Structures are given as C-alpha cells and as structure tokens.
Amino acid sequence: MAETFLPHKAEILKITQETGSNLNIKTFRVRFVDEEVMKSFSFLPGQFMETTVFGVGEAPFGFASSPTEKDFFEFSVKETGLVTEALHNLKEGDLIGIRGPYGNGFPVEKARGKNIVFIGGGIGLAPLRSLINYVLDEQNRGEFGRVQMLHAFRSPEDTLYNYDYSFWEGAPNTTVKYTIDNPAEGWEHLVGFPHTLLASELECELPGTKFFTCGPPIMIKFVTEELRKMGIAPADIITTLEMKMSCGLGKCGRCNIGHKYICKDGPVFTLEELDQMPDEF
Amino acid sequence: MENNYKKLTEEIRGFAFELLKDGKVDRVIGYGKEEYSGEVTPLFITAPDESNRLIFNSECSMLLAKYLLNYRESRVAIVAKPCDTRAIASYLAENLLKRENLVIIGINGCPGITGNTACIECTVRNPVIFDFTAGEAIDKAELSPRVANELEEMTAAERLAYFQEEFSRCIRCYACREACYVCYCEECFTDSNQPFWVGGSVKLKDNFTFHLMRSMHMAGRCINCGACEMACPEGIDVRALPAKLTRVARELYNYEAGMDPEQKTLLTDYDVNDPQPGFLD
Amino acid sequence: MIKVANSEELEQLLNRLSQDYKIAAPVVKRKGRKERIEYEYIDSPGEITLERQPDSSPKKFFLPQNERMEVEVAGAPGTEDKQKTILFGVRSCDLEALKVLDDVFLDDNYIDAYYQQHRENIIIIGLSCSEGKPSCFCGTLGIDPVKNDSAPIFLYQRGDRYYFKVYDEEYAYLLEDLPEGDEGELAEIVEERAASFAENNFTLDLPVPLPEETTFSAPFWGDLAEKCLGCGVCTYYCPTCYCFGFFWEQGEKSRCWDSCMFASFTKHASGHNPRRSQDQRYRQRVMHKYSYHPENYGRLACTGCGRCLDNCPVNLDIRSVLKTVESYLQEKGGVKSG
Structure with a gap:
C-alpha cells in the first residue's frame, strides 16, 4: 500500500507514572481503536512506532511491551520536549495517533538457544523490556539459555518497571542485578556505572552469549567498549540507537548515517555493524 | 581620491604576507576567487605563499566579520570593509571577541559593493577600527548618502501590500539570517518549539512572523550593511525593516551601532530622559 | 517519431492543449531586484521562455515545499487533482534529477502516495540544452544535455523551428x-550541440560511490566547509535534495522541505546533535549525493x-570540493569504490 504517513487512532488504556522526582517518565498502554487494525498489528522487540499527539506533533518511541501481549502495547516516555510534554498531559481514555512498526528489531532468532545478557540504562531499559518479557514469557522461556540482567539507574527514585521485577527475578535460570550512580540510603543493590560492574557482577564468559544493551549514548559507548575489551565478539554485542527518526521509512533524511538509515536499517545494530559506520551518532 | 582595486589588492596581499610570515596571526580571512566559476568567495589562508590568492573588488559582498566567531581563540587577521569593521566593533562591544587576537586590515574609502542597495545609504566609508588600512581614506564631506524613503512615503496599506508581495517569495532558506552578523544565537527562535514561535509552512503568515521577529531582534544592532539582502536568493527586500529600525535608533537616540568598540549597546544603555514614543501614551 | 512546428504552430498547439491540461513552463519573473526564470503555471504560451536554464528546478511540482497530508488519521483520501x-x-539535468526522486519515493519497498499522485498527473515535455552556463557540469557526470529519452516527448528548438522527438508513442x-x-535535420542539431558541449573542460575522475569510510574521515572537510554559512539555499534549489519534515497546523499534518544544512535537522529534543558542526553537515550533503x-x-x-553554486550567498563551488576529494583519493591510491 502506498505510504501516507498518517497514523491510526489509538486509545490510551493506562498511564503508569514510572518516576517523577528526578526524571519524569510515564508508561502508556494503548490499543488501536479500529479492531481490524489491532488484530493485524504485530511488531518485534526493538522496533519503534511514530506517536502523534494530535495538533502538536510526532515523535518516535520504542515498544516497551512484549509482542506476546496481544490486547495492547506499551511505550515509555521521558518528558524532554514538545511532544513528550504533550503526551504527559494526556489522560487515560484520550486518543493519540500511532503508525508503525518501523525498523529492524532485535535479532531474536539469532539469540534463540543462546545465553543472554541484558544491560539497561535509564529509559534505555524500555526497548530491552520488550525483549526481556518476550524471552521470559512462559511460552518462550525454554528456547533461551541463561538470562542475566544488569540495570542501571541514576538513583533509587529513577528505577523503571518495578512491577516487573518479581516476575523477572522469579523466572527460571535468570539473575537480575540493579545499580545506581551514587550510594543512596536504603539502597541494597549495586552502586557504580554499569561498565565498571560487568566483569565482577556478570558471567560474561559463558560461551554463546548474546549481549543486549541500551541506554544513554555515553553508557552504550562505555559498555560496548568494555565488552569488546573482555574479548566478546562484536557480532554478539547488540545495541539500539536513538536518532531523530521522523518518517520511519528511510526517506526524510534525519537519521541517515553513512548509507544507512537508522529508522529502516536499524535502530538495532551489532557492534560489528557500528564499527563499519561513520561515527555520527 | 579614487582607490583602484588593483592597488587595494596589492596592499592587502602585502599585509597578509607579512603577518603570516612573521607568525603574528594563524590565519587571514579575506576574499578570493573560486577556481572554476571565477566568482568572489571568502578565502581563508594560513601560509604566506597563499597571500597572492587574496583579492579585493566591487563583488566582495560577503560580510566576513561573522566568520570571526568561529575563531574566537586563535589569532586572525581579517580583510574588513567599513561595514565589517562596524560588525567587529559591535562584537567587541558585546564581548564576543578578544581585540588582542585580531588584526584588522581595513578598507579605506570603500567604493561600495555592486548590487548592494545598502551602500547608497552608507555614511561610513572608512574603517571605524583597524590595525592596517588599504587604500586612501575618503573625506566624509564628499559623501552624499541617500536615505531610501520610498517606503516612508507609502500609505500603511501600500506598505503592507509591498511587504506581502516581498515576503510571499520567501522560501525560508534562512540565508539572510546566516549572512547577518547579528544572528549568532545558539538557537534561533525559528528552531524553538518550546515556546513555539513560527510554523514550518512558507505561508505568508509564517514568513511574516519570521521576518518581523528577526527584524525586532535587529533593533539597535543592525548596521545596515545589506548582507541579508545580498544573500537572499529570491531578491526579497529583507533589509527594509531592520534598516527602518536603524533609522529610528538614529533619530530618537542619536545611536548608531558598531561605531566604537567601547560604546554601550542601545538596549543596555537607558536614560530616564530617553524619548519613549508610543509607550504608555 | 518526430513532429515539427514553427512558433506560431507551437502557440496554437499549447493553446489547444491548455483546454484539457494545465500547462507549466519556464517564465520570466521579476523578483524585487532580481529577474528570474521559474517554472510556473501559465495563462498563455507567450509567457514561456526557453532562453536558459530556469533558476529553480521543477522539483516543487513533485515535492511541493509545503504539502498538506489532509487529515491526521490514516485511510483519509488524498485530493485527486483531476x-x-x-x-x-x-532539461536533462532536471529530468535526471527526477530519477533520483523516483528512486526514493517510488522505491520497491515503499511508494510515497503524494509523490506518486503528482508523478502520474504530470506529463513532461523535455527540452534540449543549446548551451551550458558557467556553473553547470552535467556532462562531467555522464549526463547528456542535448538529448534525453526519459521524458515521453523531448523538444529541440532552433530559431523558429521546434522539433518534438516522441519517445513514448502513448503521448503522440x-x-x-x-x-x-x-x-536528418534533428540529427544535425544533436551533432552540432554535442560538439559545442564537448568543450567542457571540467573533468572528474571519482570512484562512484565514493568510498564511504575513506572519504568520510578525510581531513579536508573542515577547510572545504569553512565558508559555508549553514543556510538552506543549496538544498532548496537542488533538483535532487528531497529531505523533508512534518509540521502541524490546526490539527492538520503537512510535509515541508527540510535541509541537512540546518543544525536543527538532526538535533534531538535532549539537545544532543549527531551533526553538531557545519563541516559535518556539509560533508553529509556531499556524501549523500556522491556516496550514500x-x-x-x-x-x-x-x-x-x-544551481547550488548560482544561489549560494558565498559562492561555494561543489566542483572545487569534488576536485579536492578526487586528488585526496588519488593520493590515497587504489581506493576501491563502495
């Protein structure tokens, strides 16, 4: 079908205030108003959508829920600019526009049968959560090996998806660790930037492990370089880039790096692929 | 006394050669010619041997002073028409440049630039600040600047029609803004969406918003150099509005921007006896 | 097939066609202190001038600077321009430029509904160039300014004679x-003109695509883009630049031209900008055209x-830039394209 860049209407079913005191992050649970659209809609973890606040504008967000959820999908929004602020002002029951899914998504098939390490930082955990909940889903759990997670947040107030933790921690053959930037009263988990904790807190040497990391650009840089130093093959280090994706189809030119378009050829890349690209992200 | 371009060019080359040879500056900004088109273009040279690529003629329209903002920390010599020296004086008055880093090669007795209608209004034909000068100074008494008053004589309705016709051609390439020495803001209001000032369309209302707001920012700062008009590919009378404000500043406050690096800027220099026409009356 | 007309017959032809079609053609437009030639819809054939290359490309007919996408919700019909x-x-340069836009907007994996509609609604009559201008270099890039078969009908003018070469019989x-x-007469004109264009002395020996890594990381970009002001002139006048953005107006979504020359183009809401300096942005433009x-x-x-050169406020000449790239790559030696 010819592309019109026009979104479908979706209703906000639920808004979860994830954090608020430092960074203002909300998670939106939505479903398309048109049942036919909803029924035929599918996405992969790591893909993204363009979300319209009517009359205001449009912004890209990664899927934060697992595709195994058929009745709704979720995305998380940090209040940063015009569109994110407008989204934060919406209420449950309000309508927004959504088009997508766009991008390549995580290489789920290549991770099948493998051990997996997830390293998330702040709202970068959102796209990872889509894959985490897919992998840990009862139906799929048997198809993946050991799962280890290390999630980093600025402070105890900035943790995301707290309501998922008991599910993650209780999943078979799964370990979950949390860290914050600086010591804080009452915090019983790790302290320090994630790249400094990789060697001591994760078993990175397990053969055939796939590493998925997402977070602020600077964190991605440090974590991927640290993993490389530890001898992990760049093809096994997988991350997702954030650019100013607008059209979602590799046309409008904003997310062009080298001959690739992040919205179409990405946003998920292995470190091996990033090594081949001009350093412009 | 008439200046000829050959002589001006030779003098400029001589200064540039000596300055670079003696290591007094790292770079000379002047005018040269594009190799294939033969068109006049800004030229940046760093070696004494390159001095013979410098030229000066009536096509040297670009206001080079703006490039100084890219070299705030290095020692630069600049070929400066009188209007360039006024821009430099303004930058110095606004503490944007360090005088000790600058060597100004001023053009004396500027004959004006081909096609630049601002030059017929010009009253400053010699540099206001310089270290060296090329050419002979012109006696101010010889000047007979003409003030363009066609617009002043129009009725309000005629003026509106005039500007509607002019601004309807604007394609919002922002060449006027980028060529203007005043427009050095980190982020132009056109790029801000919080608050949101001007829409993305090239409709008349958005074009008016852009030109009116830009002009208001020029009050007491525009030196009426005509760089905006020369840069406009659509031949729009971009200069008319800022030039009007320049005349108002002169008539009401006897103020002209960029005449002296020590001078206070119009909007930072308030006197209770300042006339305030239209204000609370 | 070849059809011929004199200027009177051409006028009659266009008058007749204008009963069924809207006609757009190069016309002289007074723009303040500038006299320009632009493609515009015309009321009478007398307005047309074929004198020289128009100052703006006909891109706006296929990708308007502002284009309303009707309403914001999918499934809404576009306006059908009957x-x-x-x-x-x-001319050839602009006909070839359309192929670039087709690459992007009529991609096998993606068809742009708006572009497609304009493309289908516009019948192009091409025009043979009789002489170049100081800034153009299509021949250097392997484009023939004299003849081009990518329009269904292609026109040669010599004095009062107009020769229409029909490439697509459907439009005969x-x-x-x-x-x-x-x-025979037409062949003569083609030969004559080919000879006059052969004098073009700007030659380029560049691997295409330019090798991405080597050219991107070359040290000269800062120097080449030193004078670039960062306005959008080159991109807006370029017949192939197609980057766009969306904007909203009273609940309606529109598309507008945007430019990789603007800092705001890639700047994130967080303030992070992957292309923060003008030399990075200028490099992007050249690399996109010659490599990506x-x-x-x-x-x-x-x-x-x-046109990028004709309209550039500082006369930045892409030919000088390409020459620098050429000599750098030759110095590096043996760099393979791609």
Whole structure:
C-alpha cells in the first residue's frame, strides 16, 4: 500500500507514572481503536512506532511491551520536549495517533538457544523490556539459555518497571542485578556505572552469549567498549540507537548515517555493524 | 581620491604576507576567487605563499566579520570593509571577541559593493577600527548618502501590500539570517518549539512572523550593511525593516551601532530622559 | 517519431492543449531586484521562455515545499487533482534529477502516495540544452544535455523551428495536429550541440560511490566547509535534495522541505546533535549525493545543474570540493569504490 504517513487512532488504556522526582517518565498502554487494525498489528522487540499527539506533533518511541501481549502495547516516555510534554498531559481514555512498526528489531532468532545478557540504562531499559518479557514469557522461556540482567539507574527514585521485577527475578535460570550512580540510603543493590560492574557482577564468559544493551549514548559507548575489551565478539554485542527518526521509512533524511538509515536499517545494530559506520551518532 | 582595486589588492596581499610570515596571526580571512566559476568567495589562508590568492573588488559582498566567531581563540587577521569593521566593533562591544587576537586590515574609502542597495545609504566609508588600512581614506564631506524613503512615503496599506508581495517569495532558506552578523544565537527562535514561535509552512503568515521577529531582534544592532539582502536568493527586500529600525535608533537616540568598540549597546544603555514614543501614551 | 512546428504552430498547439491540461513552463519573473526564470503555471504560451536554464528546478511540482497530508488519521483520501499538467521545457539535468526522486519515493519497498499522485498527473515535455552556463557540469557526470529519452516527448528548438522527438508513442496524441519532421535535420542539431558541449573542460575522475569510510574521515572537510554559512539555499534549489519534515497546523499534518544544512535537522529534543558542526553537515550533503545514494540506488544524486553554486550567498563551488576529494583519493591510491 502506498505510504501516507498518517497514523491510526489509538486509545490510551493506562498511564503508569514510572518516576517523577528526578526524571519524569510515564508508561502508556494503548490499543488501536479500529479492531481490524489491532488484530493485524504485530511488531518485534526493538522496533519503534511514530506517536502523534494530535495538533502538536510526532515523535518516535520504542515498544516497551512484549509482542506476546496481544490486547495492547506499551511505550515509555521521558518528558524532554514538545511532544513528550504533550503526551504527559494526556489522560487515560484520550486518543493519540500511532503508525508503525518501523525498523529492524532485535535479532531474536539469532539469540534463540543462546545465553543472554541484558544491560539497561535509564529509559534505555524500555526497548530491552520488550525483549526481556518476550524471552521470559512462559511460552518462550525454554528456547533461551541463561538470562542475566544488569540495570542501571541514576538513583533509587529513577528505577523503571518495578512491577516487573518479581516476575523477572522469579523466572527460571535468570539473575537480575540493579545499580545506581551514587550510594543512596536504603539502597541494597549495586552502586557504580554499569561498565565498571560487568566483569565482577556478570558471567560474561559463558560461551554463546548474546549481549543486549541500551541506554544513554555515553553508557552504550562505555559498555560496548568494555565488552569488546573482555574479548566478546562484536557480532554478539547488540545495541539500539536513538536518532531523530521522523518518517520511519528511510526517506526524510534525519537519521541517515553513512548509507544507512537508522529508522529502516536499524535502530538495532551489532557492534560489528557500528564499527563499519561513520561515527555520527 | 579614487582607490583602484588593483592597488587595494596589492596592499592587502602585502599585509597578509607579512603577518603570516612573521607568525603574528594563524590565519587571514579575506576574499578570493573560486577556481572554476571565477566568482568572489571568502578565502581563508594560513601560509604566506597563499597571500597572492587574496583579492579585493566591487563583488566582495560577503560580510566576513561573522566568520570571526568561529575563531574566537586563535589569532586572525581579517580583510574588513567599513561595514565589517562596524560588525567587529559591535562584537567587541558585546564581548564576543578578544581585540588582542585580531588584526584588522581595513578598507579605506570603500567604493561600495555592486548590487548592494545598502551602500547608497552608507555614511561610513572608512574603517571605524583597524590595525592596517588599504587604500586612501575618503573625506566624509564628499559623501552624499541617500536615505531610501520610498517606503516612508507609502500609505500603511501600500506598505503592507509591498511587504506581502516581498515576503510571499520567501522560501525560508534562512540565508539572510546566516549572512547577518547579528544572528549568532545558539538557537534561533525559528528552531524553538518550546515556546513555539513560527510554523514550518512558507505561508505568508509564517514568513511574516519570521521576518518581523528577526527584524525586532535587529533593533539597535543592525548596521545596515545589506548582507541579508545580498544573500537572499529570491531578491526579497529583507533589509527594509531592520534598516527602518536603524533609522529610528538614529533619530530618537542619536545611536548608531558598531561605531566604537567601547560604546554601550542601545538596549543596555537607558536614560530616564530617553524619548519613549508610543509607550504608555 | 518526430513532429515539427514553427512558433506560431507551437502557440496554437499549447493553446489547444491548455483546454484539457494545465500547462507549466519556464517564465520570466521579476523578483524585487532580481529577474528570474521559474517554472510556473501559465495563462498563455507567450509567457514561456526557453532562453536558459530556469533558476529553480521543477522539483516543487513533485515535492511541493509545503504539502498538506489532509487529515491526521490514516485511510483519509488524498485530493485527486483531476486535471493533468503538462510540464513544458524540462532539461536533462532536471529530468535526471527526477530519477533520483523516483528512486526514493517510488522505491520497491515503499511508494510515497503524494509523490506518486503528482508523478502520474504530470506529463513532461523535455527540452534540449543549446548551451551550458558557467556553473553547470552535467556532462562531467555522464549526463547528456542535448538529448534525453526519459521524458515521453523531448523538444529541440532552433530559431523558429521546434522539433518534438516522441519517445513514448502513448503521448503522440498530444502532438497529433503537427506534421511529421525529418530525422536528418534533428540529427544535425544533436551533432552540432554535442560538439559545442564537448568543450567542457571540467573533468572528474571519482570512484562512484565514493568510498564511504575513506572519504568520510578525510581531513579536508573542515577547510572545504569553512565558508559555508549553514543556510538552506543549496538544498532548496537542488533538483535532487528531497529531505523533508512534518509540521502541524490546526490539527492538520503537512510535509515541508527540510535541509541537512540546518543544525536543527538532526538535533534531538535532549539537545544532543549527531551533526553538531557545519563541516559535518556539509560533508553529509556531499556524501549523500556522491556516496550514500549511489550505494543504495546505483545513481549519483547530483546532476551538475549548478544551481547550488548560482544561489549560494558565498559562492561555494561543489566542483572545487569534488576536485579536492578526487586528488585526496588519488593520493590515497587504489581506493576501491563502495
């Protein structure tokens, strides 16, 4: 079908205030108003959508829920600019526009049968959560090996998806660790930037492990370089880039790096692929 | 006394050669010619041997002073028409440049630039600040600047029609803004969406918003150099509005921007006896 | 097939066509202190000038600077422009540029509904160039300014004689009133003109696509872009630059031209900007035309029309830039394209 860049209407079913005191992050649970659209809609973890606040504008967000959820999908929004602020002002029951899914998504098939390490930082955990909940889903759990997670947040107030933790921690053959930037009263988990904790807190040497990391650009840089130093093959280090994706189809030119378009050829890349690209992200 | 371009060019080359040879500056900004088109273009040279690529003629329209903002920390010599020296004086008055880093090669007795209608209004034909000068100074008494008053004589309705016709051609390439020495803001209001000032369309209302707001920012700062008009590919009378404000500043406050690096800027220099026409009356 | 006309017959032809079609053609436009030639819809054939290359490209007919996408919700019909347009007098540089836009907007994996609609509603009559201008270099890039078969009908003017070469018989009906012409006369004109263009002395020996890594990381970009002001002139006048943005107005979504020359183009809401300096942005423009687009679509995204130079406020000449790239790559030696 010819592309019109026009979104479908979706209703906000639920808004979860994830954090608020430092960074203002909300998670939106939505479903398309048109049942036919909803029924035929599918996405992969790591893909993204363009979300319209009517009359205001449009912004890209990664899927934060697992595709195994058929009745709704979720995305998380940090209040940063015009569109994110407008989204934060919406209420449950309000309508927004959504088009997508766009991008390549995580290489789920290549991770099948493998051990997996997830390293998330702040709202970068959102796209990872889509894959985490897919992998840990009862139906799929048997198809993946050991799962280890290390999630980093600025402070105890900035943790995301707290309501998922008991599910993650209780999943078979799964370990979950949390860290914050600086010591804080009452915090019983790790302290320090994630790249400094990789060697001591994760078993990175397990053969055939796939590493998925997402977070602020600077964190991605440090974590991927640290993993490389530890001898992990760049093809096994997988991350997702954030650019100013607008059209979602590799046309409008904003997310062009080298001959690739992040919205179409990405946003998920292995470190091996990033090594081949001009350093412009 | 008439200046000829050959002589001006030779003098400029001589200064540039000596300055670079003696290591007094790292770079000379002047005018040269594009190799294939033969068109006049800004030229940046760093070696004494390159001095013979410098030229000066009536096509040297670009206001080079703006490039100084890219070299705030290095020692630069600049070929400066009188209007360039006024821009430099303004930058110095606004503490944007360090005088000790600058060597100004001023053009004396500027004959004006081909096609630049601002030059017929010009009253400053010699540099206001310089270290060296090329050419002979012109006696101010010889000047007979003409003030363009066609617009002043129009009725309000005629003026509106005039500007509607002019601004309807604007394609919002922002060449006027980028060529203007005043427009050095980190982020132009056109790029801000919080608050949101001007829409993305090239409709008349958005074009008016852009030109009116830009002009208001020029009050007491525009030196009426005509760089905006020369840069406009659509031949729009971009200069008319800022030039009007320049005349108002002169008539009401006897103020002209960029005449002296020590001078206070119009909007930072308030006197209770300042006339305030239209204000609370 | 060849059809011929004199200027009177051409006028009659266009008058007749204007009953069924809107006609757009190059016309002289007074723009303040500038006199320009632009493609515009015309009321009478007398307005048309085929004198020289128009100052703006006909891009706006296929990708308007502002285009309303009707309403924001999917499934809404686009406006069907019932009356077709004949776009008259498009030269090789601009015809070849359309192929670049087709690459992007009529991609196998993606068809842009708006672009497609304009493309289908516009019949192009091409025009043979009789002489170049100081800034153009299409021949250097392998484009023939004299003849081009990518428009269904291609026109050669010599004095009062107009020769229409019909490449697509489906459109021959447009010229049915005109008598058939002589292939020999046309061949003569082509030969004559080819000889006059052969004098072009700007040559380039560049690998296409430019090797991405080597050219991107070359040390000269800062120097080449030193004078670039960062306005959008080159991109807006370019017949192939197609980058766009969306904007909203009273609940309606529109598309507008945007430019990789603007800092705001890639700037994130967080303030992070992957292309923060002007030399990075200038490099992006050149690389996109000579490396990235050729890599993705097998075609240069520059047709040598010279408008970027004609309209640049600081006369930045892409030919000098390409020459610098050429000598750098030759110095590096043996760099393979791609």
